[in-house]
Structures are given as structure tokens and as C-alpha cells.
Amino acid sequence: MNLDQTLRSEIQKAVQQLFNSTVDQLQLQPTNQEFEGSHTLVCFPLTKISKRKPEETANAIGNYLVEHGGMIARFNVVKGFLNLVVSDNMWTSVFASVYTNKQYGQLAPNGKEIMVEYSSPNTNKPLHLGHLRNNFLGYSVAELYKAVGYSVHKVQIINDRGIHICKSMAAWKLFGNGETPQSNGIKGDHLVGKYYVEFDKNYKAQTKELVDKGLSQEEAEKQAPIMRLAVDMLRKWEGKDEETVALWKMMNGWVYAGFDATYKKMGVDFDKLYFESDTYLLGKDEVLKGVDSGVFFKKDDGSVWVDLSADGLDQKVLLRSDGTSVYMTQDIGTAILRFRDFPKIEGQVYTVGNEQEYHFKVLFLILGKLGYEWAKKCYHLSYGMVDLPTGKMKSREGTVVDADDLMAEMIAEAEKQTRELGKIEGLADDEAQQLFEMIGLGALKFFLLKVDPKKRMLFDPNESIQLQGFTGPFIQYTHARIRAILRKAESMNIITSESDFSSVTSLEPSEREALYVVSTFENKLREAALAYSPAIMANYAYELAKIYNQFYQSIPIFNESDSAKLKFRIAFSSIVADVLKKSMNVLGIQVPERM
């Protein structure tokens, strides 16, 4: 049963009966704390059809609802706000419908498919904090879409070719002395990253030297020997030079092994990987077809352009005058390829930072102009940068927060705090380790996901490591507390599964409030999916945990002498635990049995 919907239709009925008219949009909102009730109908918009004052309109509807349907016990009217007090037997039936529905929070399959892209790193250096936000967001949005009934394909495109990886290759060739991840025990992605830094260092030195000899900055940057080596390698790679390709394969192999370990630790995965080395030549045919059909145009020098001035943008190049592709060209090709690979998807979600907003705006416009209907269903999940208290992350200044390091620190901190609180007695070593990871990663993921994706956010290490307040561990803790209750109930042989709860007629305020929040779960999932915003679920989970803790603190469950009530409270606790767990799972966060 969907309480919100049921209530709306009852109100519709009331409006129909009282004013002989219908409204399509009812403004039903949660009641403010200071007033009695759970749902509030805003009556100002109804005065047009009721032809009465807001207060009178509210009273009329309130009276009708109390007399009909049996959902509303009483009501109060403040100005034009009709505060509804839902009857307790309504609440217990809300509870019962959730309790008996094991699928609560998993909406029926809608037959639709969608693709979510995230991560999509370059292969010349390890993943960093920015990638963490990206990955957690993308993974969570994929989970959200699953929850609301979609079939989801998680993909990424790996930027495995180009000048960046050639830079690492060049430096390794010059200074590597055959160093490998195996030979020195460095994780592969970090090793390749080390040579990328090495390249940069040498490149700067060489450039400076040339400038000192009298070359212009621009000329020096081109002439620096190490850069010439990298550019030469790129040229050779494109010419499929055997030795260069072998080196490229070997070093990318190191990186992938490293990435795999990082993804595993992060708890994210992919259904299909796309590699830029496979797709970078795609799109050219599409562009040329577009020239033939008049969607694009060719300039005298042979370059191909699209004119987007009618859409408020400018002209964008799609093929250089020498006929080679630009980034946009391959993105066009890749998008089309993906729809061929997965013909049933209705659209794609691209999880990419907001610095590429313009790029995706252009991409989707072009795909639309090429006649692809699905272009309308493509969405750029644009997220803000992650700043540090010291400012922006800059690789050149060494302020980049490494993903592996950060996760390790979070886990170590979780371990430290957990041990200090003496919470691991009775746990085997591997169970304890699992718990530390769950808490550390839970804190990190929650910290990064609780902020609206669109907004740029501040990553304060001291704050991220907090385990109290509006944090992942707070919610994990609430879950663990409930599990302890359920274990105790079990040990006391209290069976709730086939209990009759109908004799429970009065509820505690905190129980009503928690049931209200529970009743909105599926609507929240829909809202979050529609808004591509895991933050909505993070806030939701926090709200539910907080209300449950109020209940927990004020009502000692096992002191209850009325056995129906006792059973009800245990069962009620179990659905809260269940919803907390599911809310966290869509964020990619696990919850423990004890902590």
C-alpha cells in the first residue's frame, strides 16, 4: 500500500464531493514538527474551485476525511494548511504491508534498459579522489535505476591511448631499467604514474635548458628530446609499430591490474569495458555521412564543422583539415556503437565532471541532428569538483589525494576508533577486518555521496573520518543496534513472522514518525533516480536512522508486558533495519550485523 497515493485519492474524492470539481495536482507535504499530524494539505490553491476562504476549505475537507474512509483520525487547520492525523490502524496497516513485502524497495521491472558510464580514467596514473566521487556516483545511480525497475548496463571507456600514456612509456624506456611491478612490488598503476611524473620532471628541465639557450617557450616545448620521443612513440603506435605496441600493452597491463585492485576495494564493477584504442577511429564515417546529408559542412581547407548557432552555441570542428578525428568525433562513434551493442537501451548516463558540460551539450545536439531519437534520453551526470581545504587538487603541486591511500587511511581510522570503543570482542580476525573496511568505506562513500552531485564539494580529511552525526557509520550503527535486538528476540524464541498485529491499536509518536519515513521509501527512490541524486537517499537514510534512534532511546522494547506490542516493536524494528540496509545498498554501502 502506498500511503501517499491512497491519501491523495481520498482527498480527490473529498474535493469531488464537496466542490464538484477535480484537481490534478494536490500539494501534500510533511507536517511541520510544531503541529500535530503527519501529512499536510496546502489549501490555498484549492480556493479557486472551492470559492471559499482557505480555512473554510481546509475545514470542509478535513471534516469530510474524518467522516469518510477511516484514514484520518482528526485534523487541525492553521491558516490554509490542513494538518492530517492519520489513524493508528492506518499506520499499522502501512507497517503490515511493508512487513509482508520482501520486495519493498525493489520496484517491478519496467522492461526498460539504460546504460550508465562512469570512471573512464586515463591509463597513465592511478585513480584519485575525483575518481572516487565519480565512481561512487555512477555506481549508485546504476543501483538506483535497478531499484526503480530498469535493467542497467554499467560501462566505462578507458583512455588507453594517446600522448599521455606515451609520456609514461618514454620515461620508462629512458629511466626504467626494466623496472616492473613484480620486480619492486609497486602496484602497476602507481608504477606507471611514477614514470608519468618522471616524464614531467625531465620535460620541464629540458625545456628550461632550451629556453636558456635562446629558444622561445613554445619552441622549447616542442623540441625537448623527451617530448619528441613521446610524440614519436605516439606516431609509431598509430603505425602499429611492433615494439611500441608491445611496450604499450605491457604498461597498460600493469595499470589494469592496479585498477582492478582499486575497483575491488571500492566495491564497484562494470558489465562491459570500452577501450579508446578500439573506438578512436569510430565516428568518422558518421561525420562524413552527415556531410552528405547536409547536417555538417566542409570548409575550403577540408575540415568538417557543425553549425550550432541556432542552438545558441557556435561552430565546432568534427574533422581536422587533414581528415583526422577530434575527441567529439570518437564520442559520436562510441555512442552509436553502444546503441548497436545494446539495442534495447533507451539512453545513456555519462558520469563526467562538470568541466565537460559544453562538450556533452554539443554531443547530444549532434546525435539528435544525425537523427538518433535516443539522443534525447542521453544525460550528462555532471558533478562538481572535489576541493581540498588547501584548494584545488593539482598534480603538479603534488596535492592529489590518491584513491588507494585514502581508502587505506579511512579503513585504518575505522579500525582505530572501533578498537578504542572496544567493539570487536568476540569477532574473528577476518570478521574484524571486514568490519573495519565496511565502516571506513561506508564513511568515505557516504561523505562523498551526501552532497548534491551538481555541487562542488569540500573534502576535509578530518571531517570525512568522523564516525558520528550525519555519517555513514551512524546509519550502520543504527542498523547493527537493531540487529542486536532481533538476535535477542530470536534467542528468547519470540516469533514475529506470523503474529497478528491487529490488536496493536496505539502507537508511540516516534513509531508513527518512523513509519511515515518508511512509507515514503519507494517515492524517494523514484525521486532520487529521476534526479540522478544519491544524495537524496543519503539524506533519507539519515532521517530514518535518526528517528529510529529516538524511538530506541525512549522505548525499552523488552520491558513491554503486552506481548502483541512487544512483537510489533520487534517487527517494526526489523523493517526499519531492512529499509536502512536497502537505502545504504543503493549508495554502494554495506551495513554490519554488529559494530
Add this chain to the structure above:
RNA sequence: GGUCCGAUAGCUCAACUGGAUAGAGCAGCUGCCUUCUAAGCAGCAGGUUCGGGGUUCGAGUCCCUGUCGGAUCACCA
């Protein structure tokens, strides 16, 4: 310069898309462990929602304007 974002308590964030006296956490202060886990709960304090106009029953939210931050506007990716 054009376009697009953002600005809310000392700090980090909310605010159901135009609804009531703008809410949480952290930091500060005060209480609560003989009870199912105190990673908790209850309370105090903290606000000119960047400034200025406008729209209406009602504006943090919409419009105009100014200020300050950020992104973007390559035959780069």
C-alpha cells in the same frame, strides 16, 4: 567579453521544486550509561538565506540588476 553553474548558522551541508516561525551535523555549552550497543539520546546557543529592486495570498526557491567565487568558450582530450 559570451554562456553555464554556485553563494543559506563560525565550518560542512538540507529545505519535498512557490508554502507555515529556514532545518541537520560538526565545533561550543548543559544533562543522560545497574536497562535492547552512549559510533547514541535530550536540551541551550547560533540566520539581514551575498546586496538591491520586482512578480503574489505567500519567495532561500521565479524575473531583473549588481558583487564575489568556479567552469567553459582549441583543427586539445
